Amino acid sequence: MNAIEDIRRVARDPIEYARRYTNETGVRALGYFCSYTPEEIIHAAGILPVRLFGFGKKIVRADAHLQSYSCSLVRSALELGLSGELDFLGGMVFPHTCDSIQRLSDIYRMNIPFGFFEDIVLPVKLNSESAREYIVNLLAAFTASIERGFSVTVSDEALRRSLVLYNEIRDHLGALYRLRSRHPRLCSGADLHDVVSASMVMDRTGLAALLADLVGELSARAEGLGDDDARKRIILSGGICSHPDVYGIIEDAGGAVVWDDLCTGTRYFEGALDTTRPPLEAIAHRYVDTRVTCPAKHRSLTDRADSLAAMATEHRADGVVFLLLKFCDPHAFDYPHLKERLDREGVPSMLVEIEDTLPPAGQLMTRFEAFVESLG
Amino acid sequence: METIEKKPDSEKERRKIKSVARMKEIMTGYYIEAKGARQSGKKVAWITSGGPVEPLIVMDVIPVYPENHSAMIGATKMGGDLCNRAEEMGYSRDLCSYARSDIAAAVTNGGPIGGLPAPDFLVCCNNICGTVMKWYEAQARFFNVPLFIFDTPFTHTEFPDIARNYVRKQIFEYIAFLETVCGRKFDYDRMMEVGRLSVEAQRLWQAVLDTTMHRPAPMSAFDAFFHLGLIVTLRGTQVVVEYYTQLLAEMRARVASGISAVPNERYRLLWDNLPVWYKTKWLSETFAAHDACLVADTYTSAWSGQVEKLREDDFLESMVEGYSTIYLNVSVAEMARSVLGMIDKYGADGVVMHSNRSCKPYSLGQYDIQRIIQKERDVPVLMIEADMVDERVFSESQIGTRIDAFMEVVRSRKSG
Numbered sequence A: 001m002n003a004i005e006d007i008r009r010v011a012r013d014p015i016e017y018a019r020r021y022t023n024e025t026g027v028r029a030l031g032y033f034c035s036y037t038p039e040e041i042i043h044a045a046g047i048l049p050v051r052l053f054g055f056g057k058k059i060v061r062a063d064a065h066l067q068s069y070s071c072s073l074v075r076s077a078l079e080l081g082l083s084g085e086l087d088f089l090g091g092m093v094f095p096h097t098c099d100s101i102q103r104l105s106d107i108y109r110m111n112i113p114f115g116f117f118e119d120i121v122l123p124v125k126l127n128s129e130s131a132r133e134y135i136v137n138l139l140a141a142f143t144a145s146i147e148r149g150f151s152v153t154v155s156d157e158a159l160r161r162s163l164v165l166y167n168e169i170r171d172h173l174g175a176l177y178r179l180r181s182r183h184p185r186l187c188s189g190a191d192l193h194d195v196v197s198a199s200m201v202m203d204r205t206g207l208a209a210l211l212a213d214l215v216g217e218l219s220a221r222a223e224g225l226g227d228d229d230a231r232k233r234i235i236l237s238g239g240i241c242s243h244p245d246v247y248g249i250i251e252d253a254g255g256a257v258v259w260d261d262l263c264t265g266t267r268y269f270e271g272a273l274d275t276t277r278p279p280l281e282a283i284a285h286r287y288v289d290t291r292v293t294c295p296a297k298h299r300s301l302t303d304r305a306d307s308l309a310a311m312a313t314e315h316r317a318d319g320v321v322f323l324l325l326k327f328c329d330p331h332a333f334d335y336p337h338l339k340e341r342l343d344r345e346g347v348p349s350m351l352v353e354i355e356d357t358l359p360p361a362g363q364l365m366t367r368f369e370a371f372v373e374s375l376g
Numbered sequence B: 001m002e003t004i005e006k007k008p009d010s011e012k013e014r015r016k017i018k019s020v021a022r023m024k025e026i027m028t029g030y031y032i033e034a035k036g037a038r039q040s041g042k043k044v045a046w047i048t049s050g051g052p053v054e055p056l057i058v059m060d061v062i063p064v065y066p067e068n069h070s071a072m073i074g075a076t077k078m079g080g081d082l083c084n085r086a087e088e089m090g091y092s093r094d095l096c097s098y099a100r101s102d103i104a105a106a107v108t109n110g111g112p113i114g115g116l117p118a119p120d121f122l123v124c125c126n127n128i129c130g131t132v133m134k135w136y137e138a139q140a141r142f143f144n145v146p147l148f149i150f151d152t153p154f155t156h157t158e159f160p161d162i163a164r165n166y167v168r169k170q171i172f173e174y175i176a177f178l179e180t181v182c183g184r185k186f187d188y189d190r191m192m193e194v195g196r197l198s199v200e201a202q203r204l205w206q207a208v209l210d211t212t213m214h215r216p217a218p219m220s221a222f223d224a225f226f227h228l229g230l231i232v233t234l235r236g237t238q239v240v241v242e243y244y245t246q247l248l249a250e251m252r253a254r255v256a257s258g259i260s261a262v263p264n265e266r267y268r269l270l271w272d273n274l275p276v277w278y279k280t281k282w283l284s285e286t287f288a289a290h291d292a293c294l295v296a297d298t299y300t301s302a303w304s305g306q307v308e309k310l311r312e313d314d315f316l317e318s319m320v321e322g323y324s325t326i327y328l329n330v331s332v333a334e335m336a337r338s339v340l341g342m343i344d345k346y347g348a349d350g351v352v353m354h355s356n357r358s359c360k361p362y363s364l365g366q367y368d369i370q371r372i373i374q375k376e377r378d379v380p381v382l383m384i385e386a387d388m389v390d391e392r393v394f395s396e397s398q399i400g401t402r403i404d405a406f407m408e409v410v411r412s413r414k415s416g
């Protein structure tokens, strides 16, 4: 399985990959932190979009800028920027997400020199015509700004090709997820996690081919597999998961992650782009109508709960594990409501609060075992 | 340690702000009216503190402010219990304590006034934070009422035309929403009048705050925290204009006869962030014991900071800019510029920054602002970590020691 080896390497050190790639090809790269980044436009400009995580870094410099009550994503993201490791990037783009990311952008702008620095102040509500129109205008302004900042032209044709490519990538990721949901043994949770993480970093054309191979390979292997997996079917829900170890611990405890509701999961790839629309409208349409909303955005009072409940039914989940980052307001606000909804649907759930690192493996193992056992 | 001279009671009496009684009367009347809305057939809307309230006044809807209510919960030291209750409901301890206490108070009818009157609908403006959107979503589900989100895009560097157009459209969406939930037409003539009153009240409020430019200051930020109530809750009504006219007259009279907030004002300080509601008295006395007066703050001026952008002749249009570019909805760099401006304006000898665990948009970035202040004005800055409502995180002895040390620095700077 060469494809998976390549992917693992990228997922282990995405920054190293991006740095090498830009050095070797001369392609410039743009860093970002949120799944509402219009990667399609960046790609169409001939620039590599690179999602940054930064977890696992020792916090040395960021403490001088951020209080202890900011989430570890924001803290490590700042550490990454201040450490100089991102100097190879051609710039940064910050879509408006939560209060903490909003301030992170300010602090970045004040402290880290970047040639190109852009905020995309997306609307927080996605259920009005004026918001849709505003997104289209923002995307047009962003495109113009990329053209100016990088002295490139982003043609309509290039945008259209980019949209087709992104549909392909997202289709493949969806196909992999569905295969895994049918046959959880096909590939480990950690591997699929790496596939999604690497997808946000790798050269997208090469990636699409790699993913196509992977889908082919796994489909072929799925042919002979029966339905003999006795493990409990688990859905992970939360913000980002950059702890591949968590999958192994759940598996050891007798569960298997079959689906997720994560920014670094289905929220990244669900929702197709309608290529019959003008490109920027198609991107806006996906944000507003087809992808699952993130808790920092509003579409309706229940859409996240509806979508989680639907996932649980469709993927025959035995339980849901909420993996929430400490100090993450948007997710923490949704949790009681989501849990209550799952309770009503008869889907048991548990909450794991994580910081920069997971709770000790032994402790986590005990909790997962207890949870899996309780699923009967 | 200097000894604090024991002043005769008449002196203390002289120093008391007389308008307080009138303010209490207005607020009591207001809450009684709000709680009696069901009987009087009036509608009640819950609205965020930075939200566009004027159209509600036009529609004769009673605006109710959960944030104001949570501040009362904090001031009466009922925050810890209610926050605890919210945590039992599954809300993380790290969430904003305004939200936590409000969510718990709604379920238990807790707090100093036995809970707020239930809303007929909710109006949430995210110009202060993203928290309010999540909080109002939760309340809209709990009360099963409609929610209108007035979305004001954040300004990192500039407020572009596309954002301006988006906000402008929402003003009309907001009015259409109000017409639907209230079942009648919006009165644009009345809007003119309400807009005029709102602008007038904001000007008066700023004038009240400006009286502390005088040395010694006739009032302190702690007084401002209290008198702020009306500009938040009832701007756009006549009573607010009358009240601030009275308060302004009282402050000017105090200036004229040399009555100061702090007996021997020698040091003038600036406060940043929300008050620590359950500790205002203690903080005020602790600083006063050092002859220090907190003469101004970044918080209470947020309700008048944009008044020059508002226009009486076209209030609705000017709301676009007025509501979108308030203090919390702009970049850290811009906030730092405001703070520097206030240091100059009020002649501050030091800055006290409340690093508020509850409020990330207000607090993240304070360390950078602190460095900018030290660099640009060479003024000492004290950072105290606390929470505005949740008294469980406040350490009086620790903070007291830090205040003493800080005042030592301020003192030596001033005499040096």
Ligand code: SF4
Binding pocket: A071, A072, A073, A074, A097, A098, A099, A100, A101, A239, A240, A296, A325, A327, A328, A329, A330, A331
């Ligand atoms: S959404 Fe949550 S995890 Fe993401 S940056 Fe904001 S607070 Fe941190």
Ligand code: SF4
Binding pocket: B067, B096, B097, B098, B099, B128, B129, B130, B131, B132, B274, B358, B359, B360, B361, B362
């Ligand atoms: S205290 Fe801060 S987070 Fe809480 S409602 Fe106010 S602005 Fe929002």
